Amino acid sequence: MILDCFDVTIIGGGPAGLYSTFYSGLREMKTKIIEFQPQLGGKIHVYPEKMIWDVGGLLPVTGAQLIDQLVEQGLTFHPTVVLNEKVEAIEKRQDGIFVLRGSSGEAHYSRTVIVATGSGILQPQKLEIDGADRFELTNLHYTIQSFKRFKDKVVIISGGRDAAIDIANELEAIAKKVYLSYRGESLTGHESQITQLLNSSVTCFFQTTITKLSAQQQKDQIDQVELTHCETGETSYLTVDEVLINHGFDRDSSLLENSDLPVELIDNFYIAGDSSAASSVPGLYAAGDKLKYDGKIHLILGTFHDAANAVNSAKKYLDPAATEYAMVSSHNELFKEKNKSLVKDLLK
Numbered sequence: 001m002i003l004d005c006f007d008v009t010i011i012g013g014g015p016a017g018l019y020s021t022f023y024s025g026l027r028e029m030k031t032k033i034i035e036f037q038p039q040l041g042g043k044i045h046v047y048p049e050k051m052i053w054d055v056g057g058l059l060p061v062t063g064a065q066l067i068d069q070l071v072e073q074g075l076t077f078h079p080t081v082v083l084n085e086k087v088e089a090i091e092k093r094q095d096g097i098f099v100l101r102g103s104s105g106e107a108h109y110s111r112t113v114i115v116a117t118g119s120g121i122l123q124p125q126k127l128e129i130d131g132a133d134r135f136e137l138t139n140l141h142y143t144i145q146s147f148k149r150f151k152d153k154v155v156i157i158s159g160g161r162d163a164a165i166d167i168a169n170e171l172e173a174i175a176k177k178v179y180l181s182y183r184g185e186s187l188t189g190h191e192s193q194i195t196q197l198l199n200s201s202v203t204c205f206f207q208t209t210i211t212k213l214s215a216q217q218q219k220d221q222i223d224q225v226e227l228t229h230c231e232t233g234e235t236s237y238l239t240v241d242e243v244l245i246n247h248g249f250d251r252d253s254s255l256l257e258n259s260d261l262p263v264e265l266i267d268n269f270y271i272a273g274d275s276s277a278a279s280s281v282p283g284l285y286a287a288g289d290k291l292k293y294d295g296k297i298h299l300i301l302g303t304f305h306d307a308a309n310a311v312n313s314a315k316k317y318l319d320p321a322a323t324e325y326a327m328v329s330s331h332n333e334l335f336k337e338k339n340k341s342l343v344k345d346l347l348k
């Protein structure tokens with residue numbers, strides 16, 4: 001017998017994984033969640049300052065606020081949380097137990113698995129300049145953690161696709177001056193966003209890349225960038241306060257490739273499922289952006305629907321006599337204690 005075997009192990013700590021974690025606690029399952037990054041929240045970390053309008057029942061919230069709420073909700077029933085761990089492969093033993101091989105060398109044992117790995121492990125494509133990483137703690141950025149940081153600053157953005165264009169338009173309103181350098185001949189993105197950018201005060205340098213970062217005043221702070229024209233090799237210099245790189249993301253979605261399991265895929269990437277969130281492997285479910293079926297919604301709201309289905313299916317797999325759904329919150333014993341203090345607060 002394996003002592004540390006979980007009822008369900010959720011791979012991925014984005015919205016799908018976090019809501020699965022909450023819901024499996026609600027269904028009184030012994031739950032573990034494993035996330036590669038040092039923090040929970042998933043892809044929303046790419047856009048912590050963006051206002052999110054389309055989550056049912058929530059007035060616009062920033063990505064960062066939504067992460068906080070998802071994490072707090074996800075941890076309601078005290079699941080085991082493993083961070084900084086990449087699940088490298090999943091095996092299913094003869095006795096039906098899943099073994100998840102972690103990058104730390106640890107094996108995680110579970111009776112069911114929910115794959116909530118979204119678009120995989122995302123890592124920003126870094127600026128290819130030796131020693132650039134030493135500025136990552138100061139003024140070299142790969143995502144915008146806070147708009148405040150850029151207020152009244154001189155900013156250079158490297159990149160020319162949708163996300164870089166959106167950022168340039170957003171920063172133009174708050175920064176002192178925005179420059180954009182792009183190795184391509186023209187921008188690639190939504191027409192209206194490009195028109196807005198080209199008609200704004202943003203100065204664009206095309207066929208140009210950042211080739212050098214200089215820190216003349218303070219050693220740990222970039223104050224000048226060297227720009228090189230890709231065709232002519234001509235160099236120029238700009239004095240800047242902040243450098244923002246938006247070259248896209250590398251994504252690692254090798255988990256299922258490394259797993260010797262007959263998981264049926266769509267487009268060689270998505271787990272083929274249905275609205276019950278089941279995969280072609282009994283006991284293995286999927287939720288969120290990794291799952292595909294007719295009618296699937298690839299948005300945060302869709303992840304919640306998948307998560308509840310995946311957990312309910314896992315519960316039925318482990319205990320066929322279990323009810324189909326969790327009871328609504330008002331009837332759930334587990335909320336009774338928590339409600340007492342919430343009601344007390346309401347009466348204050």
Ligand SMILES: Cc1cc2nc3c(=O)[nH]c(=O)nc-3n(C[C@H](O)[C@H](O)[C@H](O)COP(=O)(O)OP(=O)(O)OC[C@H]3O[C@@H](n4cnc5c(N)ncnc54)[C@H](O)[C@@H]3O)c2cc1C
Pocket residue numbers: 011012013014015016017034035036037041042043044046047051052053054055085086087088116117118119120121122252255287288289290298299300301303
């Ligand atoms: C710029 C941008 C803006 C968006 N705006 C909106 C919006 O306004 N509204 C909306 O509804 N949706 C929006 N989305 C889409 C939304 O972010 C996704 O639908 C949602 O994040 C999917 O959640 P998920 O949990 O399925 O996957 P993810 O959020 O991608 O999370 C998956 C997690 O799994 C982890 N992981 C992957 N592989 C492994 C592994 N092998 N081992 C351990 N951990 C692993 C990853 O590190 C990641 O944390 C936006 C997306 C982007 C890129």
